[in-house]
Amino acid sequence: MELSYEQRADIGLKYVLDLLDPACPYGAKRLKAEGFYGREQREELDRELNNVALLLEQLEAAPRSIDALRNAMMCFKDISGTLKNGENASLSEVELFELMAFVLRMKALIPLAEALPCYKSLTGVRFTPVDGALAILDPGGNGRLTFYVEDARSPRLQESRREKRETEKQLREPGCDRDALLARRLRAAKEEELALADIYAEMSDALSPLLPGLRQNALAAGRLDAVICKALLARRFHACRPLVGTEALRLESAVNPEIAAALAERGRHFAPIDVDMPLGVTVLTGANMGGKSVAIKTVTLNIALALLGFFPFCDRAEVPLFDRMELINRDFSNAAGGLSSFGGEIMRFNEAAERLRGGGLSFIAMDEFARGTNAQEGAAIARGVVKYLSDKNAVTLLATHYDGTAAYAERHYQVRGLRKLEGKTPVPTDAKSGLRLIEDAMDYGLIPVEREAECPRDALRICRILGMDREILAEIAENSAEACVDGAQGRRSDGTGSE
Amino acid sequence: MELLEYIGGAPVVALLGMCKNAGKTTALNVLIREYAAAGKVIGMTSIGRDGESRDLVTDTYKPPIYMYEGMLAATAEQLLPFSDVSRELLELPELYTSLGRIVLFRARSDGFVQLAGPAIVEQLAALRRSFSAFGAECVLIDGALSRRSPAAGATDGCCILSTGASLDMDVNHVVEETGYVVRLLTLPEAAPRLSASQSARFTLLRDMDPTGEAVQTVSELNALLKRGTGDGVYVSGALTEAQGRELLRGGGRLKGLRLIADDGSRWLLQRDTFARLEAMGVRFAVRRGCRLAAVTVNPVSARGWQFDPAEFLEKMRAASPVPVVNVGRYHGTEL
Numbered sequence: 001m002e003l004s005y006e007q008r009a010d011i012g013l014k015y016v017l018d019l020l021d022p023a024c025p026y027g028a029k030r031l032k033a034e035g036f037y038g039r040e041q042r043e044e045l046d047r048e049l050n051n052v053a054l055l056l057e058q059l060e061a062a063p064r065s066i067d068a069l070r071n072a073m074m075c076f077k078d079i080s081g082t083l084k085n086g087e088n089a090s091l092s093e094v095e096l097f098e099l100m101a102f103v104l105r106m107k108a109l110i111p112l113a114e115a116l117p118c119y120k121s122l123t124g125v126r127f128t129p130v131d132g133a134l135a136i137l138d139p140g141g142n143g144r145l146t147f148y149v150e151d152a153r154s155p156r157l158q159e160s161r162r163e164k165r166e167t168e169k170q171l172r173e174p175g176c177d178r179d180a181l182l183a184r185r186l187r188a189a190k191e192e193e194l195a196l197a198d199i200y201a202e203m204s205d206a207l208s209p210l211l212p213g214l215r216q217n218a219l220a221a222g223r224l225d226a227v228i229c230k231a232l233l234a235r236r237f238h239a240c241r242p243l244v245g246t247e248a249l250r251l252e253s254a255v256n257p258e259i260a261a262a263l264a265e266r267g268r269h270f271a272p273i274d275v276d277m278p279l280g281v282t283v284l285t286g287a288n289m290g291g292k293s294v295a296i297k298t299v300t301l302n303i304a305l306a307l308l309g310f311f312p313f314c315d316r317a318e319v320p321l322f323d324r325m326e327l328i329n330r331d332f333s334n335a336a337g338g339l340s341s342f343g344g345e346i347m348r349f350n351e352a353a354e355r356l357r358g359g360g361l362s363f364i365a366m367d368e369f370a371r372g373t374n375a376q377e378g379a380a381i382a383r384g385v386v387k388y389l390s391d392k393n394a395v396t397l398l399a400t401h402y403d404g405t406a407a408y409a410e411r412h413y414q415v416r417g418l419r420k421l422e423g424k425t426p427v428p429t430d431a432k433s434g435l436r437l438i439e440d441a442m443d444y445g446l447i448p449v450e451r452e453a454e455c456p457r458d459a460l461r462i463c464r465i466l467g468m469d470r471e472i473l474a475e476i477a478e479n480s481a482e483a484c485v486d487g488a489q490g491r492r493s494d495g496t497g498s499e
Numbered sequence: 500m501e502l503l504e505y506i507g508g509a510p511v512v513a514l515l516g517m518c519k520n521a522g523k524t525t526a527l528n529v530l531i532r533e534y535a536a537a538g539k540v541i542g543m544t545s546i547g548r549d550g551e552s553r554d555l556v557t558d559t560y561k562p563p564i565y566m567y568e569g570m571l572a573a574t575a576e577q578l579l580p581f582s583d584v585s586r587e588l589l590e591l592p593e594l595y596t597s598l599g600r601i602v603l604f605r606a607r608s609d610g611f612v613q614l615a616g617p618a619i620v621e622q623l624a625a626l627r628r629s630f631s632a633f634g635a636e637c638v639l640i641d642g643a644l645s646r647r648s649p650a651a652g653a654t655d656g657c658c659i660l661s662t663g664a665s666l667d668m669d670v671n672h673v674v675e676e677t678g679y680v681v682r683l684l685t686l687p688e689a690a691p692r693l694s695a696s697q698s699a700r701f702t703l704l705r706d707m708d709p710t711g712e713a714v715q716t717v718s719e720l721n722a723l724l725k726r727g728t729g730d731g732v733y734v735s736g737a738l739t740e741a742q743g744r745e746l747l748r749g750g751g752r753l754k755g756l757r758l759i760a761d762d763g764s765r766w767l768l769q770r771d772t773f774a775r776l777e778a779m780g781v782r783f784a785v786r787r788g789c790r791l792a793a794v795t796v797n798p799v800s801a802r803g804w805q806f807d808p809a810e811f812l813e814k815m816r817a818a819s820p821v822p823v824v825n826v827g828r829y830h831g832t833e834l
Contacts, residue, residue: 077591094576094602097588148587148607161585161608168568168609189583189610 001036001324003304011301011327012258016310019236019257020229023070025078026218027225034226036307039321039360042245047123048227048309053241054118055231056311065116066228072109073225076102083215090204093196097147099207099214100137103130104145106217113224124223128213136206153199160191230310239311243318249277249303249363249395252316256298271445272315273298275413277395281386283406284399284446286415287458291444292399293329295415296365299397300327303363320395323360326352329367342372349385362394369398378402406451416443418458434465501824502526502659503533505792506637511627511656512792513642517677520665522797525826527641528565529795530659534637535567542571542630544601544616545641546623563611564641571635573603573626575615584610592629594622603629614641657790660684662815663797663827670806670814677794678818679770683763684791685820689784691733691759704731704757717745724751731757734765743768747775754780762787794819797827 008014022028037045059066079102082095091099110127113119134141140150151158167185170176233239237257253272260270273295275282286292302312306319328348349369356362369385370378379402387408389396398405406412418441460480464473506512512530516523527543534541543566566572566584573592574582576599585608594601598615603626606612617623623640630638642658662677664670691707699713701720710729714720720732738746738760746753753776760766762785766773777783796815798806808825816823 077593092576093579094588094591094600098591146587146589146605164585164608164610171609186583192585193580193583 001038001307001322003325003327007327010329011297011304012256013301013304015258015261016233016301016305019233021232022225022229023073024076024221024225026076026222027073027229028222029078029080030219030222030226031229034309036304037244037309037321039323042321045244045307045309045321049241049244049311051122051124051223051227052230052234052309052311054121055227056234058116058118059228059231059235065112066231069109069112069116069224070228072105072112073221075105076221080215080218083211083218086204086211087208090201091207093147093200096137096200096203099133100147101145102218103133103137103214104143106130106214106221107134109221110217113220122224122227125220125227127217127220130214130217133207133210133214136203136210149196149199154195157192157195157199160188160195164188164192234311237313238315239305239313240315240317242306242312242314244306245321246318247279247320248318249275249299249320250316250318251275251299251302251312251314253314254298254302254317255313256294256301257313259294259297266439268439271416271443273444273446275299275397275446276411276448277397278410279393279395280390280410281396281398281408282411282413283386283409284397284413284415285401285406285453285455286399287417287442287456288462291415291442293367294444295413295446296329296367296397296399300325300363300365320361320363322363322395324355324362326355326362326364328352328364328369340372342370345369345372353388356392356394360393362392362396364389364394364396364398366396366398368400371401375402379404383407401455403455404452406453409451412449412451412453413446414449414453414456416445416447417456418442418461431467434467438462438465501533501826502530502793502795503537505659505822506530506657507792509637509655509657509790509792510631511638511640513640513656513658513789515642515658515660517660517662517673517680518666520797520801521661521663522795522826523641523661524564525797526659526661526795526824527639529826530639531564531566531570535570539636540569540571540634541637541639542573542626542633542635543612543614543639543641544573544623544626545614546616546618564614565609566606566612567609568606570606571603571630571633572606572612572614573601573616573630574613575599576602578613578615582610582612584608584612589633590629592625594625601626603633605633616640657792658684659793659795660791661795661797661826664800664804664806664811665797665802668800668804670811673806674811674814674818676770677815679773681791681794681819681821682773683766684789686763686783686785686788688786688788689731689757689759690786691731693733698735700735702733702735703729704733704759705729707731709733717742717749721746721749721751724749724753724756727752730755731759734758734760737765737767739767740769740772743772743776747772747779755782756780757782757784759784759786761785763789791821793821794823795826796823798825799827 003013017031020031022031037048055066077098079098082091082098085091086095086099107130110130113125113127119125149157151161164185167181167188171178171181171185237255252274254275255270255272263270284292284295302314302317303319303322303325305312306317307322312319328345352362352364370381373381382398382400382402382405386398386405390408390410418438460476463476514523514527531541531543575596578598579602584606586604587607588602588604590603592601592603594617596615596617601616616626627638660677660680662673664673666673666676689707691704693702693709700715701713703710703712703723705728712723712728714723723729738758758781766783768776794815796811798808798811808827812823812825
């Protein structure tokens with residue numbers, strides 16, 4: 001399963017992932033590489049979610065232990081290249097240095113990780129002792145984060161350095177025989193270089209069998225770091241452990257942090273969303289400006305989070321193990337391909353339908369499907385698609401303006417919209433205060449309604465609140481009365497057809 | 500003491516050369532030896548690559564750099580095998596050159612080192628912090644050719660300019676060219692009160708305050724100068740030779756006009772254009788000066804000729820307000 005960059009950005013997943021703050025490069029790598037868990041990885045997903053639950057518990061019980069872990073991880077540099085090279089080739093002086101720094105830092109990290117009460121229950125977080133590697137890299141055991149091979153390491157090194165030092169001392173004397181001393185020193189320096197090369201080769205040979213263990217430790221540190229990031233995120237947004245692999249999709253009080261943050265900036269609250277979506281189609285209707293897209297993004301984001309091994313931002317979440325997520329919304333990129341937005345939408349739907357026929361379980365989100373064409377045909381297309389998808393192996397969420405679309409749907413939700421203003425239409429002084437009035441009165445929450453329930457008729461009211469000219473409003477009212485008669489006929493004929 | 504006394508405890512010293520084989524590395528070695536004799540821990544690095552025993556550009560002999568036990572150096576990973584000093588690796592500061600990442604080490608013996616460091620001012624600043632964390636009292640930066648990046652972005656430091664017979668066969672020409680660069684490196688400082696967002700190329704000033712007139716081209720500037728409302732111009736970026744000539748021809752009022760750039764490297768004018776502008780009454784200044792501590796001369800050219808050392812020294816001293824030292828006699832005695 002994949003989501004494009006644009007899709008990740010659109011549903012607010014990029015925003016959420018950007019909030020993560022891995023302490024070490026291995027954690028960043030793990031978070032980047034960890035894809036969606038598919039049907040075959042159900043157990044792995046459960047174990048990952050269990051990891052997050054354990055760390056979240058630890059975070060609540062003893063936050064300082066997590067701080068200490070993150071501090072210890074912050075010093076790590078990415079030496080994956082060296083860990084890999086070292087298995088077949090002799091390591092250079094610089095590579096041995098970075099390996100030693102890595103091992104010393106790992107030695108500091110391991111006891112902190114092992115001291116976690118949940119350490120033994122964590123999956124994929126197993127450290128192997130580094131004492132063997134440390135004995136090779138720092139035989140003196142001085143624990144300093146610098147790299148120098150002591151003279152005592154080999155007689156050849158000792159002798160060459162003694163000779164070098166002796167000539168250097170003489171070279172500092174005034175009136176010395178410089179040329180002879182320099183030649184002597186050069187021989188000693190060459191000898192030192194050869195002695196060191198032997199020592200580096202010996203060290204590399206001795207380290208070679210230990211490198212897989214060190215690589216494993218890097219992976220373990222990365223996994224631990226990534227899970228801590230997930231736990232921190234879960235705590236920040238009061239997320240819950242999802243139940244995965246259920247038949248229906250159920251989210252209680254689902255939140256989208258990116259949209260919530262944007263609303264908060266304007267002093268407004270995000271109204272959490274509840275949905276209960278069985279296999280089949282759930283239709284979502286609502287006023288203009290009423291947050292149908294917000295609902296779709298929020299539902300999609302929280303499914304994606306659960307399947308990425310994160311705690312979704314809900315009070316309660318049941319998420320089927322979808323094989324794919326199809327986001328068919330007003331298009332990101334089809335202008336480049338020469339298609340209109342309507343054409344692009346249809347192409348995407350065709351592709352999604354093709355994949356669905358290939359087997360597996362799809363989640364399909366369609367935002368205002370077929371809105372880009374004329375209303376009558378658009379409504380017919382939307383209804384046809386709903387009917388087609390109603391008995392397929394897919395959970396579909398379709399937002400629409402078109403009446404009667406929900407006839408074949410399993411569920412029909414409406415955005416609460418401007419219900420607060422029911423029966424009264426305040427007249428604001430200007431468009432700006434009108435906009436504020438709508439924003440204040442608009443309720444983005446979802447309520448289940450009858451399948452046959454009509455789309456809310458808020459458009460005219462919104463025109464009025466936004467301060468549209470009275471004369472135009474009068475024209476619209478007249479036209480809309482006629483349109484309603486046409487629309488009613490349209491619905492009736494549909495209704496007859498379905499009976 | 501030959502050079503150290505002129506440094507005056509500056510925390511960073513940049514070494515600049517008028518040309519290849521001007522004696523810059525010899526000057527660096529003299530300075531390193533003097534720091535060693537004074538028992539000071541210093542760090543050393545280079546803008547770009549330096550320290551090869553043969554010059555990669557002109558294929559002539561170049562003195563290697565010889566450092567002493569306890570001193571620090573930062574160089575590129577790929578040059579470590581060409582350095583025969585025993586070393587303790589201290590840090591890999593995540594800075595990269597075309598010759599690999601930079602390694603910071605402490606010399607555990609005396610010995611030769613090849614230096615290649617970052618060419619970016621911010622990275623040099625990061626290296627300075629690392630050097631200082633490991634105890635260096637001063638950082639020597641083997642600088643680029645000519646007058647680019649005078650103090651390697653360090654306004655608290657000083658620089659040493661090396662010149663020599665390799666620049667030209669005519670001693671008078673060498674002295675004049677060097678004297679001109681000395682002028683650029685010793686221009687007086689001025690502090691125009693500029694606003695934070697300075698987008699125009701030329702900002703007209705009166706008593707260091709912007710007059711509100713700012714233009715993008717020299718011809719527009721000339722028009723402003725004809726009206727004579729300002730007594731100074733802040734030049735954002737560099738003033739090129741062509742622009743300098745346009746200014747000369749433009750007929751604007753140049754007498755008493757103060758031209759201010761960010762630092763001495765921004766005046767990309769040929770010597771005679773600079774002189775003619777000065778003759779017309781222009782006074783050049785910089786916002787950030789760099790203290791030129793000394794000039795070193797090398798009377799021997801790598802290309803086969805040499806100057807009379809006494810004559811060269813005398814003429815150079817006459818053309819320079821800062822001390823001039825002959826390091827030529829140390830050439831080939833780099834320790």
